[in-house]
Amino acid sequence: MRLSRYFMPILKENPKEAEIVSHRLMLRAGMIRQQSQGIYSWLPLGKRVLDKVNAIIRDEQNRAGAIELSMPTLQSAELWQESGRYDAYGKEMLRIKDRQDRPMLYGPTNEEMVTDIFRSSVKSYKDLPLNLYHIQLKFRDEIRPRFGTMRSREFMMKDAYSFDLTREAAEHSYNKMFAAYLRTFDRLGLRAIPMRADTGPIGGKLSHEFIILADTGESEVFCHKDFVDFDIPGAHTDFDSVEGLQAIFDKWTSLYAATSEMHDEAAFNAVPEGDRLSARGIEVGHIFYFGTKYSEPMGAKVQGPDGKEHFVHMGSYGIGPTRLVPAIIEASHDDNGIIWPASVAPFDIVVINMKAGDQACDDTFELIYAALSKAGKDVLYDDTDDRAGTKFATADLIGVPVQIIAGPRAVANGEVEVKDRKTGARETMTIEAAINRFVA
Ligand code: P5A
Numbered sequence: 001m002r003l004s005r006y007f008m009p010i011l012k013e014n015p016k017e018a019e020i021v022s023h024r025l026m027l028r029a030g031m032i033r034q035q036s037q038g039i040y041s042w043l044p045l046g047k048r049v050l051d052k053v054n055a056i057i058r059d060e061q062n063r064a065g066a067i068e069l070s071m072p073t074l075q076s077a078e079l080w081q082e083s084g085r086y087d088a089y090g091k092e093m094l095r096i097k098d099r100q101d102r103p104m105l106y107g108p109t110n111e112e113m114v115t116d117i118f119r120s121s122v123k124s125y126k127d128l129p130l131n132l133y134h135i136q137l138k139f140r141d142e143i144r145p146r147f148g149t150m151r152s153r154e155f156m157m158k159d160a161y162s163f164d165l166t167r168e169a170a171e172h173s174y175n176k177m178f179a180a181y182l183r184t185f186d187r188l189g190l191r192a193i194p195m196r197a198d199t200g201p202i203g204g205k206l207s208h209e210f211i212i213l214a215d216t217g218e219s220e221v222f223c224h225k226d227f228v229d230f231d232i233p234g235a236h237t238d239f240d241s242v243e244g245l246q247a248i249f250d251k252w253t254s255l256y257a258a259t260s261e262m263h264d265e266a267a268f269n270a271v272p273e274g275d276r277l278s279a280r281g282i283e284v285g286h287i288f289y290f291g292t293k294y295s296e297p298m299g300a301k302v303q304g305p306d307g308k309e310h311f312v313h314m315g316s317y318g319i320g321p322t323r324l325v326p327a328i329i330e331a332s333h334d335d336n337g338i339i340w341p342a343s344v345a346p347f348d349i350v351v352i353n354m355k356a357g358d359q360a361c362d363d364t365f366e367l368i369y370a371a372l373s374k375a376g377k378d379v380l381y382d383d384t385d386d387r388a389g390t391k392f393a394t395a396d397l398i399g400v401p402v403q404i405i406a407g408p409r410a411v412a413n414g415e416v417e418v419k420d421r422k423t424g425a426r427e428t429m430t431i432e433a434a435i436n437r438f439v440a
Pocket of ligand 1: 159321
């Protein structure tokens with residue numbers, strides 16, 4: 001991508017409305033724009049990061065056996081009347097009428113709709129287990145939307161829904177998502193700790209929130225500090241192994257970890273004082289097992305091996321991609337801007353031509369840009385005629401992991417500088433060596 005032809009509206013000044021660093025940096029880097037309270041456009045740079053986050057989420061959902069579909073944002077009120085949640089959900093639900101005066105709503109979640117899909121076609125235990133997910137916009141008319149896309153009214157969610165014949169089988173489905181979430185957040189460069197959590201309007205008794213420790217987090221959390229160094233399940237985790245996944249779940253729930261709603265002061269005080277971590281955190285995921293809460297009122301049942309009909313046991317599993325992007329920034333930035341983990345960086349490399357218009361510089365950078373792009377790298381080529389200082393500031397602000405920099409003097413020597421955004425380390429090398437480093 002040539003920066004001269006890209007759309008990346010950088011802000012020079014700190015936006016006054018932004019209270020936390022991630023919101024400030026997302027606005028300054030031209031990643032998002034607020035359209036109305038708690039409703040955002042994702043501009044091209046932000047969209048690239050969001051897509052990379054979603055690709056990792058999708059990859060790990062698929063690995064764990066979940067199947068992707070796509071459900072609409074607008075739902076009929078009827079389904080919610082069946083489950084009994086239409087009235088219970090309250091003011092957070094955006095209620096709409098269509099031209100025939102039929103009550104509709106902008107979905108805050110999809111338990112009812114997916115249960116309707118399930119009951120329309122699954123009739124036998126032989127089709128179970130089943131886990132269906134989508135990555136779709138949601139709307140919750142939050143009383144206090146704030147911190148940009150961290151808590152917005154319209155937001156994206158990956159929501160998965162599992163269906164099983166028995167409670168035991170449903171627990172295995174829960175454990176699959178539990179392990180998949182640990183892997184997902186790790187690949188996003190985050191350490192998320194599963195904590196016992198309140199189930200709120202979704203319901204059920206078994207539930208974990210996945211929390212990233214951060215001073216700007218909205219949740220108050222309490223946990224054993226050893227969680228910070230626990231091992232993440234590997235890429236070869238067997239998601240069909242009931243014992244294997246139970247062992248992962250047991251290990252990751254063996255020590256104290258709870259959000260403030262579930263906090264048990266006495267149990268926390270039993271943790272040795274030096275091991276207690278009482279902190280603030282950002283909830284990036286939340287998983288639930290709620291048994292037959294939706295399947296019973298909505299009549300979602302299958303025939304079991306005993307020939308009888310059984311209401312299916314369900315769970316639901318949410319991750320917030322549009323919250324994860326600012327959460328990653330909260331965890332990874334410095335005074336100059338964002339520092340993206342390579343896995344979600346909007347570009348792999350930014351190449352900075354310090355003197356666009358100078359023939360030798362232009363020729364050299366065209367060559368570097370072509371070679372890296374051909375090798376499959378996502379490259380941002382700063383070919384603008386901005387001052388070098390502006391270019392460096394922009395490159396640092398947008399947080400691309402690697403910068404390749406040169407002006408006329410370096411180019412005359414056949415050299416470029418390679419800068420690591422995270423450490424700030426700079427290395428001078430030949431143009432060929434720089435290309436080979438990232439192509440090999
Ligand atoms: C689980 C999947 C649910 O809605 N139903 C379907 C269940 N859970 S939840 O905890 O309410 O939300 C899941 C995740 O969505 C993100 N999230 C938000 N992100 C940005 N702004 C919001 N207002 C918002 N509300 C929820 C969070 O990551 C949450 O863990």
